[in-house]
Amino acid sequence: MPDVPTNGSTSAIADLVRRIVRARRGLSRAEVVNWVLQFLDDMDRVDATARVAGVIDMLCELKDIGYGTMRDEPVLVSLPGRRVALPDGTIVALGDHGISVGTGSEKLFPEVTEGATESLVEILASFDEPVSLIGHQAIEPIGHWTGDGKMPAALRRALSLCGTFDPVEQKWSISEENASFLNEWFGLAPLDSSDLDSVPDETQLRVAKAPAGLRMVVEAGPGSGKTHVACERVISLVEAEGLAPSRILLLSFTRIAVAELRERIGRRLGELPNAAALQVRTFDSFAARLLANAGLSSSGGHDAGIRAATRLMRSDNPLVADALGQLEHVIIDEAQDLVGDRKEMCEALLALLDPACGVTVFGDFAQSIYGYQRRGTSGSTLLAEIATRADFTCDQLVRDHRTRTEALKEMFSSVRETLRGDPAGSRESYFHVRERIRSAAVENDIKGFAFHPSTTGGLILTRSRRGLFTAAEHMRTAGRSFRLRLPDRPPRIEAWIGVLLGGLPASTRMSQSDFRSLHEGLSPAPWRSVEECWEILLDLDASGRDMISVGNIAEGLEDPPLELLSDHEGSSGPLLSTIHAIKGREAERVMLLLTRAPYGDRVDWAEEARTLYVGATRASTELRTGWISPRKFYKIGDPERYWAAHPDHRMIEIGLEGDLVDWAEFVRSGHVVNEAEAISCIWRASIDEPRVAAYPDTGGRLVLRIGDHDGAAIGCLSHAFIDLIQALRKVDPDSALPEVVAGISVVGATTVVVPGRSGEAPSLALMPLLGGFGSIPR
Numbered sequence: 001m002p003d004v005p006t007n008g009s010t011s012a013i014a015d016l017v018r019r020i021v022r023a024r025r026g027l028s029r030a031e032v033v034n035w036v037l038q039f040l041d042d043m044d045r046v047d048a049t050a051r052v053a054g055v056i057d058m059l060c061e062l063k064d065i066g067y068g069t070m071r072d073e074p075v076l077v078s079l080p081g082r083r084v085a086l087p088d089g090t091i092v093a094l095g096d097h098g099i100s101v102g103t104g105s106e107k108l109f110p111e112v113t114e115g116a117t118e119s120l121v122e123i124l125a126s127f128d129e130p131v132s133l134i135g136h137q138a139i140e141p142i143g144h145w146t147g148d149g150k151m152p153a154a155l156r157r158a159l160s161l162c163g164t165f166d167p168v169e170q171k172w173s174i175s176e177e178n179a180s181f182l183n184e185w186f187g188l189a190p191l192d193s194s195d196l197d198s199v200p201d202e203t204q205l206r207v208a209k210a211p212a213g214l215r216m217v218v219e220a221g222p223g224s225g226k227t228h229v230a231c232e233r234v235i236s237l238v239e240a241e242g243l244a245p246s247r248i249l250l251l252s253f254t255r256i257a258v259a260e261l262r263e264r265i266g267r268r269l270g271e272l273p274n275a276a277a278l279q280v281r282t283f284d285s286f287a288a289r290l291l292a293n294a295g296l297s298s299s300g301g302h303d304a305g306i307r308a309a310t311r312l313m314r315s316d317n318p319l320v321a322d323a324l325g326q327l328e329h330v331i332i333d334e335a336q337d338l339v340g341d342r343k344e345m346c347e348a349l350l351a352l353l354d355p356a357c358g359v360t361v362f363g364d365f366a367q368s369i370y371g372y373q374r375r376g377t378s379g380s381t382l383l384a385e386i387a388t389r390a391d392f393t394c395d396q397l398v399r400d401h402r403t404r405t406e407a408l409k410e411m412f413s414s415v416r417e418t419l420r421g422d423p424a425g426s427r428e429s430y431f432h433v434r435e436r437i438r439s440a441a442v443e444n445d446i447k448g449f450a451f452h453p454s455t456t457g458g459l460i461l462t463r464s465r466r467g468l469f470t471a472a473e474h475m476r477t478a479g480r481s482f483r484l485r486l487p488d489r490p491p492r493i494e495a496w497i498g499v500l501l502g503g504l505p506a507s508t509r510m511s512q513s514d515f516r517s518l519h520e521g522l523s524p525a526p527w528r529s530v531e532e533c534w535e536i537l538l539d540l541d542a543s544g545r546d547m548i549s550v551g552n553i554a555e556g557l558e559d560p561p562l563e564l565l566s567d568h569e570g571s572s573g574p575l576l577s578t579i580h581a582i583k584g585r586e587a588e589r590v591m592l593l594l595t596r597a598p599y600g601d602r603v604d605w606a607e608e609a610r611t612l613y614v615g616a617t618r619a620s621t622e623l624r625t626g627w628i629s630p631r632k633f634y635k636i637g638d639p640e641r642y643w644a645a646h647p648d649h650r651m652i653e654i655g656l657e658g659d660l661v662d663w664a665e666f667v668r669s670g671h672v673v674n675e676a677e678a679i680s681c682i683w684r685a686s687i688d689e690p691r692v693a694a695y696p697d698t699g700g701r702l703v704l705r706i707g708d709h710d711g712a713a714i715g716c717l718s719h720a721f722i723d724l725i726q727a728l729r730k731v732d733p734d735s736a737l738p739e740v741v742a743g744i745s746v747v748g749a750t751t752v753v754v755p756g757r758s759g760e761a762p763s764l765a766l767m768p769l770l771g772g773f774g775s776i777p778r
């Protein structure tokens with residue numbers, strides 16, 4: 001073979017492999033390895049073999065070469081050439097592209113100039129394994145894999161296309177643009193600048209380091225670092241002011257926000273002996289804890305729990321007063337959206353605090369989007385009320401740390417002034433805000449957003465849930481991968497824990513080898529390796545032993561760590577969400593989908609303008625506006641869900657939190673003969689994502705089954721959901737149930753914690769996650 005380089009570089013090996021495969025038809029993988037080794041005589045043979053095998057596997061994974069058969073044996077063959085456009089504008093060639101050896105490129109796939117036949121998005125979207133890298137640190141342009149276990153195959157393939165990549169050492173060098181694209185595509189966390197190189201600005205420092213006993217309201221705009229400073233405040237209270245972590249309570253809205261806060265604070269305070277006692281909670285979990293500690297159970301959903309907790313705090317219960325009286329500092333985030341029951345609960349909490357207890361409340365009037373309509377007669381938000389109280393001082397954060405362009409920076413501040421100056425709002429001011437947002441966008445009025453090159457990552461935001469369903473449909477029709485965040489859905493904790501440990505008694509203990517057998521016996525296999533799973537379980541168990549107990553794991557999952565949580569369906573691509581469900585988050589690229597402006601006398605123009613503002617201010621670098629016309633639906637229930645009328649049936653949105661009875665009630669229904677079997681059936685369904693249907697039983701339940709009415713049961717619809725079904729059929733709640741509710745999609749599964757009875761430790765199970773619209777015959 002003439003002119004063959006022997007420097008052993010990845011690209012040189014790749015070229016050798018291609019040439020050998022093309023010239024010598026019918027060689028097996030082992031034979032190709034041996035051929036290549038002959039040309040690498042300066043290298044250690046073991047190293048060289050691993051390197052060559054790694055390159056061959058990589059080339060096969062990306063269909064640069066492939067497997068054929070000759071005399072029933074697998075052999076390596078050439079594949080037709082393809083050209084792939086990368087996010088940074090370069091084009092690389094795959095397959096039999098006829099590039100000669102010695103081009104000097106270090107890339108596994110050489111750069112070419114001619115037009116591309118595919119985009120990186122199409123290649124990534126064609127990988128069929130689920131990819132969720134949430135919790136991993138973002139990748140830098142130059143780096144090597146530091147994650148536990150093997151690098152996920154999809155990332156490995158993407159990196160090898162995007163620049164130089166060493167499959168054995170797992171090192172890469174790619175352009176900035178390609179790195180930032182991959183970070184968005186895989187949902188990798190941006191490097192947490194707060195921990196690395198962020199220097200707090202003067203106003204942030206003032207708030208973070210204020211005396212522990214101060215009561216303060218901090219009103220500040222998007223990207224000014226409210227969340228960031230909330231963490232710094234906790235750290236300063238513990239480190240500088242000497243408060244015990246157990247005496248600090250930090251409340252925020254969503255589980256993901258709470259998990260993120262915990263993780264950030266944990267990283268800084270992790271070494272302290274009592275750091276774990278810090279109470280970082282959602283408003284809902286704070287209420288649930290308070291009730292549980294007083295021996296009360298909350299039934300009837302989150303809002304009922306919040307009201308019960310408020311009553312408890314106002315009931316002069318000495319235990320509750322004592323527990324809350326111990327607190328030395330309370331921090332409340334996103335106070336502009338605290339209205340109604342949650343606002344009242346916070347007021348009841350503030351009333352029970354010791355006068356020496358400090359309070360820090362963060363919020364932004366211009367971002368208040370939680371429904372003036374729900375505010376009823378009780379009026380304003382917690383933020384508005386606290387801001388007028390004499391016992392609170394007011395402070396502000398003044399610098400925007402989010403935006404990277406002048407146009408966005410200017411829009412962030414000028415629109416905020418407009419909104420704060422005109423809380424009542426008007427049609428004119430709404431259109432003014434809309435125009436200001438459009439003028440800060442790099443592109444406007446994009447109609448085919450689902451085909452637009454910018455929507456390979458970042459956020460796609462809609463004003464309404466109707467818009468969200470419509471946008472998701474457009475993406476599906478365009479064949480694009482995306483992640484979908486739907487509001488009011490149950491939490492999602494990675495399902496492998498529930499399928500492996502679900503149904504076992506809380507007292508079950510397990511060694512690593514027991515666990516390995518379980519893991520290896522599971523089909524379909526979980527996407528995390530056995531080593532990775534074991535590390536996660538040891539952390540959750542937190543006993544310090546090299547064993548796990550199911551009860552400990554279940555307790556650990558009552559406050560699940562961020563890496564096990566997800567708040568969306570789908571594993572890759574841009575995140576589709578309503579504006580309401582995305583507050584507090586940010587992305588480099590945002591596609592804000594506008595609709596026709598609202599009309600009529602009852603429009604709350606101020607709230608509409610603020611909602612657009614919240615959506616537009618999620619962008620740090622590129623904002624675009626697109627266009628969508630949402631489909632029509634009717635609404636029913638609280639929280640609201642959609643339904644549609646058809647001549648012979650009704651369709652009802654399904655999959656909201658509480659649509660299924662909990663695990664214990666499902667088991668009591670008598671439809672679970674064997675818990676392990678039911679769980680394994682749910683696991684398979686979470687991967688196959690079949691359509692399922694609910695059939696009535698003799699006890700007045702609607703039982704969700706795979707296949708027909710004799711199929712395996714995977715859950716029971718809740719009584720509240722059955723009431724909605726009956727209401728849509730216009731019959732009494734107690735009337736006979738419909739023969740079937742069909743067309744329900746299983747969209748995944750979540751591990752659930754099953755509370756123990758009478759003081760026993762909790763255990764685990766797996767429940768399906770539902771989606772789509774159930775069809776009810778009339």
Ligand SMILES: Nc1ncnc2c1ncn2[C@@H]1O[C@H](COP(=O)(O)OP(=O)(O)OP(=O)(O)O)[C@@H](O)[C@H]1O
Nearest residue numbers: 198199200201222223224225226227228401402584
């Ligand atoms: N002092 C700082 N130096 C560098 N980056 C910072 C600093 N403070 C905050 N940031 C970064 O700025 C961004 C915005 O911060 P953060 O999300 O805390 O703002 P926010 O006020 O809560 O925004 P919003 O109101 O939109 O939710 C984040 O990426 C954060 O890491």
